[in-house]
Structure formats: C-alpha cells, structure tokens
Amino acid sequence: xxxxxxxxxxxxxTYAIFAIGYTLVFSILGIINFAHAAIFTLGAxxxxxxxxxNITGGVLKGIDxxxxxxxxVAMLIGALLAGLLSVMIxxxxxxxxxxxxxxxxLALVTSLGMTIILVNGIQYLxxxxxxxxxxxVIGDIPPSVSxxxxxxxxxxxxxxxxxxxxxxxxxxxxxxFITKTKTGRGLRAISxxxxxxxxxxxxxxxxxxxxxxxxxxxxxxxxxxxxxxxxSGITDPYFGVKFGLKGLAVIVLGGLGNIPGAIIGGLxxxxxxxxxxxxYSDAVAFGILFIVLLVRPQGLLGQKVQQKV
Numbered sequence: 355x356x357x358x359x360x361x362x363x364x365x366x367x368t369y370a371i372f373a374i375g376y377t378l379v380f381s382i383l384g385i386i387n388f389a390h391a392a393i394f395t396l397g398a399x400x401x402x403x404x405x406x407x408n409i410t411g412g413v414l415k416g417i418d419x420x421x422x423x424x425x426x427v428a429m430l431i432g433a434l435l436a437g438l439l440s441v442m443i444x445x446x447x448x449x450x451x452x453x454x455x456x457x458x459x460l461a462l463v464t465s466l467g468m469t470i471i472l473v474n475g476i477q478y479l480x481x482x483x484x485x486x487x488x489x490x491v492i493g494d495i496p497p498s499v500s501x502x503x504x505x506x507x508x509x510x511x512x513x514x515x516x517x518x519x520x521x522x523x524x525x526x527x528x529x530x531f532i533t534k535t536k537t538g539r540g541l542r543a544i545s546x547x548x549x550x551x552x553x554x555x556x557x558x559x560x561x562x563x564x565x566x567x568x569x570x571x572x573x574x575x576x577x578x579x580x581x582x583x584x585x586s587g588i589t590d591p592y593f594g595v596k597f598g599l600k601g602l603a604v605i606v607l608g609g610l611g612n613i614p615g616a617i618i619g620g621l622x623x624x625x626x627x628x629x630x631x632x633x634y635s636d637a638v639a640f641g642i643l644f645i646v647l648l649v650r651p652q653g654l655l656g657q658k659v660q661q662k663v
C-alpha cells in the first residue's frame with residue numbers, strides 16, 4: 355500500500371508539471387490553450403537535438419549539429435525556444451482574436467487548430483520514430499532511493515523525485531511571481547478586467563506575451579523532464595497530446611486557474627490511478643473528478659466566481 359501511494363504521488367508529480375503551464379494561461383485569459391501539449395512535445399525534441407543526438411526520421415533525418423550541449427543546458431535552451439514559440443502562437447492565433455474581442459469559443463477552436471498544425475509539423479521534421487535520452491545525463495546520480503515507512507521498504511526512482519521536486523519549485527516560484535511582483539499584479543488585473551487594466555496604463559499585450567512565454571517555457575521544461583523520466587522517452591509526435599486530456603482533468607480538479615491546485619489535482623489523480631487496476635485507471639481518475647465536481651464545482655482549491663450584474 356505504501357509503495358502504491360509513493361508511486362501515485364510520483365505519477366501525480368508528472369501530471370502536475372504538465373498542468374502548471376495550462377493553468378497559467380487560463381488564470382490570465384480564461385482560455386484553455388490546447389497548443390500547450392504540442393509545445394510540451396517540442397521542448398523534449400529541442401533538448402534532444404541540442405544534445406547532438408541523431409535524428410532518424412523526417413526531413414531532419416541524419417542532420418547533426420556541429421556542437422553538443424549538456425542535458426541541463428540543452429533543456430534550458432530548449433525551454434527558452436518553447437517559450438518563444440508560445441509567444442509566436444499568441445501573436446499569430448490569439449492576439450487577433452483578443453483585438454476583435456471575439457468569443458472565447460473561437461480561441462478554443464483556434465488552439466485546437468494550432469495543435470494539429472504543430473503536431474503535423476513535428477511529424478514532418480522528426481518523423482514518427484521514438485527518441486530516448488541517454489541513461490546518464492546528470493552525472494552519477496543513483497538510479498533509485500530506498501527508505502522505510504511503517505516498516506515497509508519503499509524504492510523510488512531518483513528521476514521521479516527530481517520531477518516531483520521541480521514541479522513544487524515551479525509552482526512555488528510562479529505563485530510568488532503572480533502574487534508578489536508588479537508584473538504579476540498586472541497580470542491579475544488583466545484577468546479581472548482587461549479593458550479597465552488597459553485604461554489604467556497597463557500594457558496588456560506585453561504582459562500577456564510574458565504569460566505565454568512563461569507557459570511555453572514551463573511546457574518545454576516539463577516535456578524534457580517527462581520524456582527523460584519515462585523509459586519510453588519521446589514516443590512520437592503525439593507524446594504531449596496524450597498528456598493533454600489528463601492535464602485538463604488535473605486543472606479542473608484542482609480549480610481552474612489555481613496554480614497550487616494544479617499540483618494538488620495532479621497528486622490526487624496520480625494516487626487514484628495507482629490504487630486502481632491498470633485497465634480501469636483512467637475511469638477511476640475521471641470518476642473521482644466527476645464526484646468532486648458534483649460536491650465542489652469550482653474544484654478543490656478554486657473559488658466561486660461572482661457574477662457581475
């Protein structure tokens with residue numbers, strides 16, 4: 355039972371790190387950016403190619419960079435590229451809709467369209483071959499850590515602990531950024547009323563661009579860490595899309611737009627899956643989501659929305 359609990363928390367940490375970027379954009383703009391899943395995937399591909407690894411499919415097949423980067427440096431630069439790509443997607447797809455004050459449903463459909471375009475672009479560039487990171491990319495860290503809880507020995511992979519730790523650190527820093535900095539207060543003002551925020555002298559487009567960059571950066575970072583964490587690596591261009599539905603469930607369960615809620619929601623779903631038979635894990639996870647939303651529609655840490663009259 356203890357092993358299942360620890361395993362579930364580890365899986366939940368993986369879901370949480372994916373969902374944090376989702377949550378950031380929703381907390382500011384109130385839209386679900388499905389393209390986040392494709393950016394998540396691209397972050398892993400960027401890191402892989404920057405490490406000087408061989409590409410075996412797509413139009414980039416056989417292309418080798420004239421340099422090799424360490425895993426950490428490649429991951430950070432890959433995340434930076436993912437953040438810049440996220441800004442480009444906002445400029446091309448979402449900003450024109452905001453300027454025309456279009457319905458949020460159009461933004462949702464646009465994000466789905468961008469996801470399809472990006473995934474097909476990934477397939478064109480990299481093919482459908484799986485790509486695995488080398489076994490040892492962060493020095494000689496031990497493969498696993500063992501400890502005892504209530505006289506039961508528990509063994510957990512070191513990679514899993516790193517992913518969980520990074521999830522908590524990102525959530526903490528992002529929460530402090532949103533609540534304690536001038537830029538964060540500006541973003542909160544935009545989330546309340548973008549028109550009033552603009553009249554008060556806040557450069558809404560610049561701050562929204564920052565939000566998309568941070569979301570993309572986190573997605574790129576998460577994509578690399580998850581691909582490195584799982585034994586199958588980058589399975590195919592739909593690698594991130596497979597996390598998309600579960601990530602959406604996580605942010606709904608935790609409370610839409612609530613960053614700590616994304617962590618809690620991920621851990622809850624991860625633990626639920628760990629205790630369920632593998633063939634029914636998804637059904638159990640979404641069943642819990644359904645029950646929680648019946649009792650608390652705003653999610654575990656969400657707040658009720660006050661209707662303005």
